[in-house]
Amino acid sequence: MQKEPKVTLDLALEHGLTAEEFEKIKDYLGRVPTFTELGVYSVMWSEHCSYKNSIRVLKTLPNTGPQLLVGAGEENAGLVDIGDGLACAFKIESHNHPSAVEPYQGAATGVGGIHRDIFTMGARPIAALNSLRFGSLDTPRVRYLLEGVVHGIADYGNSFGVPTVAGDIFFDPAYEGNPLVNAMSVGVVKAGETASAIAPGPGNPVIIVGASTGRDGIHGATFASEEISEASEAKRPSVQVGDPFMEKLLLEATLEALKTGAIAGIQDMGAAGISCSSSEMSAKSRTGMRINLDLAPQRESGMTAYEMLLSESQERMLIVAHKGREQEILDVFEKWDVSAAIIGEVTDTGDVEYWMHEELKARIPADSLVLGGGAPVYERETARPAYLDVKHSFDFSTLPDETDYQSALLKLLSSPNIASKRWVFEQYDHMVRTNTVVGPGASDAGVVRIKGTRKALVVKTDCNGRYVHLNPRKGGQIAVAEAARNVVCSGAKPLAITNCLNFGNPYKPEVYWVFKEAVGGMGDACKTLNTPVTGGNVSFYNENPKGAVFPTPTIGMLGLIDNLSKQLMTPGYKEAGQLVCYLGAKRTGLGGSEYLSWNHGLTEGDAPAFDLAYEAKFQAFLLEIIRARLVQSAHDCSDGGLITTLAEKSIFSGMGAVIDITALQSYSGSSLRECLFSEAQSGAVVSVAKQHLTDLIKASENAGIACTRLGVTGGDDLNVDKLIGISVETLHRCYEEAIPSKMKTGAGAEI
Structure with missing residues (x-):
């Protein structure tokens, strides 16, 4: 002994x-x-x-909220009433540190652990999601970590028999040496039969x-x-x-x-x-x-x-x-x-x-x-980071003029943050159990039917840590709002969130100030959008010898479609000859954009323009016109800006469009570059049948949401004014090959 x-x-x-x-x-x-x-x-x-x-x-x-059946932290997972005598249990948690040293098992056990939280509630898991953050794919160590994490998620989830239906992944040197691996599980249980x-x-x-x-x-x-x-x-x-x-x-x-x-x-x-x-x-x-x-x-x-x-x-x-x-x-x-x-x-x-x-x-x-x-x-000491004033004072007039917008678009599509994540999600089984309606890579969010009903759950993970780094309060608001917007673009009403708060060392006053501000921003958005917090996870100490990761409050959003046959919406164009319209806020500012980061190597400025009250009004309007079937497709404007949204709509549908952004640029009062690449929030591109345009414009006027006509669908090319004329095939190839080509540059090595 x-x-x-x-x-x-x-x-x-x-x-x-x-x-x-x-x-x-x-x-x-x-x-x-x-x-x-x-x-x-x-x-x-x-x-x-x-x-x-x-x-x-x-x-x-x-x-708190009438849809919540248990309070945050009361049980292993949140529980939300979804009608028909059913409840949804869902939660997200981190497995960052284990994945940093043993990526395969770290990620695999993260998946297993979050599913157990769901079925110990008495709910059967029906969907899985993940939210991943890594350093630059040019680094062999990062490729090794990505390979191990994805294989770990795939092997565990596929063997366990729950489909991985959605997620998000982001690459930035800020995550070098300390990847973030957040796993989410969603389950269904009969109300009153929970444990x-x-x-x-x-x-x-x-x-x-x-x-x-x-x-x-x-x-x-x-x-x-x-x-x-x-x-x-x-x-x-x-x-x-x-x-x-x-x-x-x-x-x-x-x-x-x-x-x-x-x-x-x-x-x-x-x-x-x-x-x-x-x-x-x-x-x-x-x-x-x-x-x-x-x-x-x-x-x-x-x-x-x-x-x-x-x-x-x-x-x-x-x-x-x-x-x-x-x-x-x-x-x-x-x-x-x-x-x-x-x-x-x-x-x-x-x-x-x-x-x-x-x-x-x-x-x-x-x-x-x-x-x-x-x-x-404990209540830790706080101090506003000095870097914020430096970032916010960046002079955008010092950027070199953009002379080749077509090349700029192709370069942007080759960013691993914009490009197709097919290399990742094709390793996941997203069709097991046959409930998946919309799987990863096909839409703004994952959609899973609830068998025996007309309902479907719509789920999404989201957070742009770069935004939170540049403006913690606004970045926290945007994390919630964008996750909700993705759910709305799929035709669902956002119900509630779970969260995984990934930050650095809380004993550092600047880190703790950012944490408090980001959580405050999340709270602002949850109150405004009526999406209460059901629980989640805090992961501090996400640092490496070079410093903390971008503050990343990952949001897991749950939405509900009451009638799947009537309310489901996807991003791709449906027919040639339909009109393309932009709905929402002005396209202004380049701060925090992927264009600025990937095309110019800069993380500067403020987080993108955002008005929370307007966002709530915009989402309500968007859900209204989707349910009224006034639009045939919807895709929100986010990473990469308007031009990426337009390119993705063509890629998803295999159909081109002829676009004129003159009216939108005039409405926005912005430069051409801002109009195309700004990641200003509260915007979406929709396609509408010509006979419904008048009704759409009337609805937008009643809601106080601008509707700007951009062009018409059809053909094999995406044409934007006289700036861009490129085949959908070329767009698709650039979009699909970016990550696989990075992974082929040399097998990831354990370094």
């Missing part, structure tokens, strides 16, 4: 705790903690689990189900709460290892076991493993647990209590059964050939007790470990 080391302040500091936190632990326990107890506190009080540096800011977000992460009823047995416990993932939560450095490579043991086939069996067994009514509470074992699930379930019910770790199936011999409690081995869950009905649960898991073992019982002490080899290894008040209980809560 291994002898535990003596617990000292130095050992606590090595575990990522502060001196003040160590004193607080001693106050809670009335003594010096044991080594095992110190380990439990270190993971439960890590940023990843406790949200100690973010919870006060998160509480400012709007988190809760609780531990009621002293005497109720506690059951661990799923995979055996091993040494993988130990201190994974702590690892996710520190900056990436060269030493991070030595922390590969902190990266979990996933088994999608086990998770598939676990899914089916769990959903069947829930139907028996024998389960009183259930929680996924993600970050911090047994420590987290046992303490959070106990704290929520104001009960306790007595756990015998000897009874938990172990993958490796000689494991200590410390290792058992901190292990983040995947595909495990903790169940509290109604006393006397535990055999029903054990029988279901045996049927599915999934391990299930009774390892303890619920108590009324308020403490979580962990025993091993007939010795009490830890006794901790459950409430002292958790968010909202005894876990520390």
